[in-house]
Amino acid sequence: MADTVAFTVNGKAVEVTADPGLPLLSALREDLGLKSTRFGCGSEGCGACTVIVDGTARFSCTLPLADVAGQEVRTAEGLAGPDGDHPLLTAFLDHQAGQCGYCLPGILMRARALLDRGEPVDRARVAQELDGNLCRCGAHARILDAIMDAAREMGVAT
Numbered sequence: 055m056a057d058t059v060a061f062t063v064n065g066k067a068v069e070v071t072a073d074p075g076l077p078l079l080s081a082l083r084e085d086l087g088l089k090s091t092r093f094g095c096g097s098e099g100c101g102a103c104t105v106i107v108d109g110t111a112r113f114s115c116t117l118p119l120a121d122v123a124g125q126e127v128r129t130a131e132g133l134a135g136p137d138g139d140h141p142l143l144t145a146f147l148d149h150q151a152g153q154c155g156y157c158l159p160g161i162l163m164r165a166r167a168l169l170d171r172g173e174p175v176d177r178a179r180v181a182q183e184l185d186g187n188l189c190r191c192g193a194h195a196r197i198l199d200a201i202m203d204a205a206r207e208m209g210v211a212t
């Protein structure tokens with residue numbers, strides 16, 4: 055039976071009326087029209103669907119819509135805004151850190167969850183965090199370069 059679930063996405067209040075077991079990924083893409091978050095494997099094996107829920111990176115392909123009721127969801131669309139771009143967005147553009155780009159929204163969200171915590175990070179720590187986010191184009195080196203640039207900009211690089 056359909057239910058109405060209220061939450062925020064990138065700071066904006068939204069409501070979705072759907073089966074509460076619907077994956078958050080489907081609600082974002084199909085109900086809210088936010089297409090940056092990607093479907094890859096559907097089983098927590100690739101990271102393409104990663105979003106941030108209340109500050110934590112989560113796989114939206116298996117996260118039931120009902121579980122985000124009242125929570126704050128962030129997607130790659132939220133990296134650019136009227137108050138300026140997140141340092142990660144600038145760094146990824148500067149480094150052209152990707153090839154096909156399919157993996158990037160998920161990688162950006164996992165990296166954002168890490169850097170926004172404000173804890174010191176080095177390249178090895180970032181690589182460890184991204185272990186579950188696959189990039190089939192092999193752009194890992196440029197992706198790590200970009201994330202470390204953003205970490206320096208945010209004052210959390212060691």
Ligand code: FES
Pocket residue numbers: 092093094095096097098099100101102103104113114115116
């Ligand atoms: S689509 Fe969610 S982890 Fe692959």
Ligand code: FES
Pocket residue numbers: 151152153154155156157158188189190191192193
């Ligand atoms: S840039 Fe193509 S999968 Fe990562």
